[in-house]
Amino acid sequence: MTQTKRHPAGFWLVSTIQMFERFSYYGMRGLLMLFLTTEALKGGLGLDKATAATIYANFTMFVYFAPLLGGYVADKFLGKRNTFFIGSIMIFLGMFGLFIANTKMMVYVALILITLGNGFWKPNITSIVGDFYDDDDPRKDGAYSIFYTFINIGAFVAPLVCGTLAEKTFAVTNGTEVISYGYKYGFLAAGIGMLIGSLIYLVSYKNLLGDVGKLGFVKTAEKEVAATNTVVEKRPLTVQEKKRVAAIFILSLFVIIFWAGFEQAGSSLTIYTNDFINRNVGGFEVPTSWFQSINPFLCIVLGPTFAWWFVQLSKRPKGDIPTPTKMGYGLIILGLGFALMVGAALQRGNSPDPSIKASIIWLIGAYVLHTVGEMFLSPVGLSMVSKLAPKQIAAIMMGAWLFATGFGNYIAGKSAAYVETWGGLQVFGFVTAVTVGAGIILCLISPWVQKLMVEE
Structure with a gap:
């Protein structure tokens, strides 16, 4: 592909529809744990926290496991573009299912649809971003940062839109007491977001995407030709390609630990915030779901700054910070964020009494550090997989990377139940020790992993 300073128009289309899909997912996810644990008379499903944590953990895990299936279907049969569009329809149907659900079975069916839809969507939309650029194109890292x-x-x-609809606009109150929440309207808004993204794609894809991601591989006697007109030899992986795949899998182990801590934003941190954080600011009680907007807001602010900083570092004689080292830093910084939550638990004496509240500053500080840690790991990891994965298994390797994220999400989801049984001090202290320790180990083995990633 010809390298120009501007990003192709198709890249902006893909980024835009990805924005609407993430609106849909995070709008739903920000309410899911609250919906599952709120009593039925108040608009929830009325489950105990342990059961709700198990459902949430399995859902968020399979959301990231399903991309292995989605990557395989795209690589072998339908192509990336067709596969992710089918996924968008499934996500919309799942969100609408949550809107009309009035039984546990209906909720399960809706969550299964969303899970499969995400599996078809995630690896393919992410891999398509890389398809717009050659591996040595200097715009590629920047493209993933923009994405x-x-x-x-x-x-x-x-969370601001869906959370406000659920906890404010459609909530029925009696003075200061909430009689019923409007969670289903939050889910409906999430579904409408996915529908808008799908319509934008249908209107624009013919003019903006060209052949990128259009088909899988056209099989010939000796080669497979990708729809991007890139010739991919049908051959076994080389020794160097196997080393790169090994590097991806090694780093995936540490990614599991990172997301096991980070994704507690939707599980243990949500429960802890709802029960034990003083959310009253100037007489206004901040909805619990709103706190999940802190991280993406900081990502928007910090993302371009980190992208610029990493480019400047790459211009040094010794080059940028090695990718494994960056990811190690991310784990350590994440752990420091949980150390602040240890401070919150200590402030309230780790009491099970929900009337004893911790300062909101602890929580905000934790989210800030978690976001900084994310900047060192997540966009860096996506770009790395796009560069290192052999072309003939590109979508499958992206699915494997997301598979590791799924394990982390499962652990994060299950942790919500332990906040109630162990207490916040024990849970947050344990997460602090594990993430900081893993980060230090990754920094120590970084030179070895880096050798696997570099051409010999």
């Missing part, structure tokens, strides 16, 4: 910013625009707006 990540669009993701976070959707994630930032989602």
